[in-house]
Amino acid sequence: MDNLDWNNYNEADDLKVSARNYKTRNGYYPKKINADQKYMTRANRDWCKENNIFLSGKPLGRPSEKTKEQTKELKQSASERNCVEGKFGQAKRFYINDAVRARLQKTSESMIGAVIVVLNLTRLVQQHTFAFFNFWINKIISTVFRFFIKMIGLDFLSEP
Numbered sequence: 424m425d426n427l428d429w430n431n432y433n434e435a436d437d438l439k440v441s442a443r444n445y446k447t448r449n450g451y452y453p454k455k456i457n458a459d460q461k462y463m464t465r466a467n468r469d470w471c472k473e474n475n476i477f478l479s480g481k482p483l484g485r486p487s488e489k490t491k492e493q494t495k496e497l498k499q500s501a502s503e504r505n506c507v508e509g510k511f512g513q514a515k516r517f518y519i520n521d522a523v524r525a526r527l528q529k530t531s532e533s534m535i536g537a538v539i540v541v542l543n544l545t546r547l548v549q550q551h552t553f554a555f556f557n558f559w560i561n562k563i564i565s566t567v568f569r570f571f572i573k574m575i576g577l578d579f580l581s582e583p
Contacts, residue, residue, distance in 0.1 A: 424539055427532055438462045439470055452476050457504040510546075514538050 426437050438458060446452050455477045458467075463480040471478040479500035489497075518538040525531040
């Protein structure tokens with residue numbers, strides 16, 4: 424969460440801040456930024472070009488004859504962006520609606536931060552659940568296999 428503000432503001436300014444925060448965390452700028460149309464200002468395009476960042480989105484000006492490759496690239500970046508937008512929707516539907524009953528600004532901000540932590544933990548569990556169960560299933564199968572081999576007297580896994 425790079426910016427939490429209770430006043431109206433233009434989100435297009437957040438693109439540079441988010442990219443700089445990414446550089447602070449990772450040591451380099453991202454190679455590609457998938458942004459909504461509201462972030463596709465001329466200033467953001469120029470800034471991304473100066474820093475060798477590919478900003479995917481519709482080009483400025485009149486629509487031209489797009490090649491199949493450009494159309495495919497735009498669809499791919501929209502697909503990648505939908506995952507992020509879906510997480511915002513998940514946060515609003517499952518964690519914030521009818522759940523945040525805070526009355527003070529600081530309390531609301533704390534609860535929003537807690538929702539973000541829960542979303543990150545949910546994603547972490549989803550990513551590593553398969554690996555966890557795969558490890559333990561392989562461990563169990565291997566143990567059961569060794570047990571049955573010893574029971575029938577074929578201990579070909581041990582050294583002669």
